[in-house]
Amino acid sequence: MWCDHCGGDLALGEHDSCRAARTMEPPRFCPECRRRMKVQVLPTGWSASCVEHGVTSDTGVS
Structure with missing residues (x-):
């Protein structure tokens, strides 16, 4: 598995x-394949798209 913020291997190093950072920012890398994702940030939330694994989103509504 990969860090969705820096793209590094989760088993190596600290990712604190x-x-x-992920509490305030959308993911930048796919945690499954480490590809850089296309990210769109809107006032109502964000969406991140991996060409291999599809779209992840957060509407920001609790």
Whole structure:
């Protein structure tokens, strides 16, 4: 598995700063294949698209 913020291997190194950043930012890398995703940020949330694994989104509505 890969870090969806920095794209690094989750088994190697610390990713505490990545987890902290992800509370405010959308993912940038696909956690399954490490490809850089196409990200769109809107006032109502975000969507991130991997060409291999599809779309992930967060509407920001709780």
